[in-house]
Amino acid sequence: MTRSALAVLLAIVLVVAPSGPSAQVARSWDATFRAIPDAGNIGDYMRRMSARPHHLGSAYDKDNAEWILAKFKEWGWDARIETYQVLFPTPKERLVEMVEPSLFRAALREPPVAVDPTSGQESEQLPTYNAYSIDGDVTAPLVYVNYGRPVDYEELERRGVSVKGAIVIARYGASWRGIKPKVAAEHGAVGCLIYSDPADDGYAVDEVFPNGPMRNKDGVQRGSVMDMPSYPGDPLTPGVGATPEAKRLDIRNAPTLTAIPVLPISYGDAQPLMAAIGGRAAPAAWRGGLPITYRIGPGPARVHLKVAFNWNMTPVYNVVARLQGSTYPDEWVVRGNHHDAWVNGAQDPVSGMSAELEEARAMGELVKQGWRPRRTIVYIAWDGEEQGLLGSTEWVEHHDEELRYKAGVYINTDGNGRGFLNAGGSHSLEHFINGVARDIEDPDTKMSVWKRKQARAIANGTAEQRSEARTRADLRIDALGSGSDYSPFLQHNGVPTLNLSFGGMDDDGIYHSIYDDFYHFSKFADSDFRYGRALAQTVGTAVIRLADADLWPFEFTNVADTVQTYVKEVQALLKQRQDEVRERNRQIEDGVLAAIADPRRPVQAPKAEAPVPALNFAPLENAANTLTRAAERYKKAADAARPRLGANAGIVATVNARLIQSERQFVEPAGLPKRPWYRHLLYAPGYYTGYSVKTLPGVREAIEQKSYAEAETEIVRAARALDREASLLDQVSAELERVR
């Protein structure tokens, strides 16, 4: 090499440092990408996909799948539809009538609204119901159970009210809807009504539809009530893809169907029932927005609830599209949003699905301009999400083995609105998505969406949170529970996952009703689709950077930092339980509760509980510290190696293949206690919350459920997972330390 050749080479290296040649290339392609998405297109896609009801099994659901397929193909993607056969009950009979103290029959119907053109498509609309309720015909006194969480039943018990043999009426909110019949049945109820209280998403919040965005008196929230916290997907094929040849459970043995019949109702239908409940006035926190005294019951209102379903098998149409990777074709970046809705679903899911399509179109443009992603990009439009993540779960279960060594990252969206970037997911991607957010312009303020998110954290935070938002390099992302198609990827297969959306500005009350449609969205939500464009820019930028990065851009110091907070949390939880039980026992012993009781309103004295034992958290603390050290070593090694990766392709390939396994170190084949399908030991939906995450779920839920021996076991299992991760990082670091 001549002196001048060396000078030229050095100049090139200097220009591209510190990111390395390919990162530099990627940076420029993602910038090119961001100029392409168009808000008008997103509106057009929404208008098309939400033009008719398109629930699983409907004609327009299939039509949409085929249209999406055609679009992907038009934009140069290698696309096809993958089909599964799933159990999907639809209503044959629905009846709610009050038989005492007066007669009243619930309408169970959302009427069309004149100004809203799609609200009148009645022949194609699914009736209002909860999917995977069992058939049933019960008549029983009514008990109001607030949100129907375990904590609400504790309140009932204190007041000496049992739901045994009763039909409960719970309000929507505060927990995933499927929790409500599950907990009701555990307490002996024979039926369950769920209604939308006006305090939660009706007139109390703002004007109702069509004059405003909120739920009107007839609006009903449809939705699945399968026991998703046990496992999502087709109830008949847990753990395996619902292919034609799959072995299926008998419906009678399917564990995720409800134990009692369930039906959702509007507050128009609920008001006469609620007003007819007697007994003691409900606690202040149980009061909703109806102009009545909320009472607990039981009775005198007696209700006849009858539901019967067609228990049909239905095809699921997932649209799966690929752009083949040039360098690492077997390393995949997967991105999905579901295309099925409960009815027209402009907000849920079409506002997210439209952004996904616009990303796909823009990437097609990049390919035309010469871009070849280094990794394979897989874009998916899921079907059957609303019933219980059917399309995504069956696909992940079906491709479980392949995904285990190919799927590097999964990015999910599921609807969109105006406002702030919401980001949840694996903390190995926390640093990465913060970097993306810094490069996306907020449509309203023209500052970066990162800056705006930081501003909210500062404006709404405690002193401690404000200080962290100002000084920590990355804004924290949320851990993921469940409620959308990321669950099978993250919690079953162990794929590092992100779930993204914008929101926080507009309230609405049309969730899972016929009024979630183009008319509502374009009037009350992201009406000019500018946040749809911002979502496409955010996700597309993330996908392109992931596809083109030299090394998978995982940052494990964020994981270690987050795990340290979880370890502190579960210790604090135990301490709190210890203090609570000690204090309650002392109050029982001292007669404090008897002393403050009102003889006119008797309460049950709680029973003394065994003291909460101390637990050995040392394995978890040691493992968290080991992980912290390993993560720091990896960061140092990766930072040092990055400028010279181009010359070390072999090492890079090895490291990338191992990094794909990094999130999977947190996954254990045996899964969580009582629910082996959930295999991630850091994140799971709460067994009794449904949507909300439980972090370190084995440990946390064992403490919450007073299974202290199990908690000890779970501490050790969680510690082993952290140790595995640390060990993988040490191996990878050793590899990277060889880069010269």
Added chain:
Amino acid sequence: MTRSALAVLLAIVLVVAPSGPSAQVARSWDATFRAIPDAGNIGDYMRRMSARPHHLGSAYDKDNAEWILAKFKEWGWDARIETYQVLFPTPKERLVEMVEPSLFRAALREPPVAVDPTSGQESEQLPTYNAYSIDGDVTAPLVYVNYGRPVDYEELERRGVSVKGAIVIARYGASWRGIKPKVAAEHGAVGCLIYSDPADDGYAVDEVFPNGPMRNKDGVQRGSVMDMPSYPGDPLTPGVGATPEAKRLDIRNAPTLTAIPVLPISYGDAQPLMAAIGGRAAPAAWRGGLPITYRIGPGPARVHLKVAFNWNMTPVYNVVARLQGSTYPDEWVVRGNHHDAWVNGAQDPVSGMSAELEEARAMGELVKQGWRPRRTIVYIAWDGEEQGLLGSTEWVEHHDEELRYKAGVYINTDGNGRGFLNAGGSHSLEHFINGVARDIEDPDTKMSVWKRKQARAIANGTAEQRSEARTRADLRIDALGSGSDYSPFLQHNGVPTLNLSFGGMDDDGIYHSIYDDFYHFSKFADSDFRYGRALAQTVGTAVIRLADADLWPFEFTNVADTVQTYVKEVQALLKQRQDEVRERNRQIEDGVLAAIADPRRPVQAPKAEAPVPALNFAPLENAANTLTRAAERYKKAADAARPRLGANAGIVATVNARLIQSERQFVEPAGLPKRPWYRHLLYAPGYYTGYSVKTLPGVREAIEQKSYAEAETEIVRAARALDREASLLDQVSAELERVR
């Protein structure tokens, strides 16, 4: 003295120690007393006094005064009626009509209820109105201002909503009603409606009257809206008794009348007005229980409000009864409850007045049995309390000089219910009233009312409060703000004061309505009057012990301990204000609030504020410590002297005369800034809260109102008051240390 005589003397001393001979006697008289009060009598008094409307100036108000006078006389008291002439406006014209966007005329009327015999006495009922509203006739757009506190106007300002030229509609609650028109006028409103929201005391809480205890759609809260935090009593004679010859202000110059017309309305009348308000949806915390979207306005609802009053002078009939003291006739124990009501007033005030009468009867019995109180007991039934503590204020102002050296303690009640003993007052009486409470049996639980109060403090407290409730010798009593007849005694004259009641079990919504009557009370409140009996036992025991004690039973270590907490609180308040302003200025500078704003719902950016300066709290800290030492010295001296007081009558007389001045050391003739009538530097009603107390009010309110120079002055004034008290205690201790 022979040996045997000495032995006899010692034996006597040993028998009576540690209380001393006369305390021993007192103990036995108060035990005798407690067996006398009878629940049936209390019910009978209530039935009599609440049989007809008996507001100030009414025929039955005078009739009740004369009946009470006769009763006192019958029971052996030296009783008379003392009369003042006060300004008392009653309605001539009341009109609330919505003129846009639709027509609606408010009923402004509480209809009789068939099952409730006194609710139909319409010819004698005062109409629904707010006393001391000025006359007015205004038509203006409506603005909803939540509870109408200063903090609510800050919310409005953030949303860019002004009440200038508007009529505000505020809901009752969270502040004294007179604050609402005062703050509204300060912000430029031209009229004020106040309504009872069903979330606060209507159907949201429990069933409405007559089916339940809560306010029905027609129920209206009458009440005074004079600027009582400036001074209570007759608006025309501030600071002097409203005797015929008193110099009176011209009505046009009376500073405690409102600046704008005010009228209270029911939620039946409020609902059409509230529903017609447009503009932005109100903040979540502003939502009440009406089945509408709460909006702020201004308009489009326009309201015509017209009120005109008869500005008459009215006689006030205070009934004043005495039992002459045998040893210290010029040391008085004063006890009062008002007899006037807004309408029938079974709860307010008759439930308390009936207990007072039963105490008087029982003391009459004791006198028959040979009891002679050592100090003079003065029992008073006040008139004109509802209008603004008229009877008590004029009496205290009239007798100001005499009371200053005679009034040793004032005990107030004002209504009663079932449940827990509520005790507020001077902290020099904290230890004393704890002692009384230990000797009163709770009617429901048969434990002492002290024990039950402790149980509640434990059950509802934070960990710190629980620990204190379990270990501190005395349960803390509340500091007093205003809202009943104790204010002139405590805050103007400096008499150590207690305000006592039972309550906490039953909700109700009949306050100041025609439905506060015997039917309601006997159905939904202390229906068998057993807590009325407990109140009579509590107050009577306290009065007898105070009247017969050797030394006034003041305990100053409780005062010092309490003052130390106040000093810490005002320091914490300043720190919090400093932090808030610093943080808000930083957020303004960093553009945080602009960043999180929703362009569809614009908010006003707050202006940067000058940093909050540090203040010199050293004088207050030093004085509090001096007081602590002096209080400990007094306790030691008094404990040591107590067994030998009988032989030191001269010292005892001197000490008692000085102790009567002890609370008055906290009083300063110049009074508080902006309101010289309030002269106590430890306790005052909040200038912008009305009922709620502000402790160390000069210091605290100066900080709250950003008058930091004034705060420095007030710190010094408060410190001087503490020093004066310490100095008095040191003198008294020196006297007692002479006891041998």
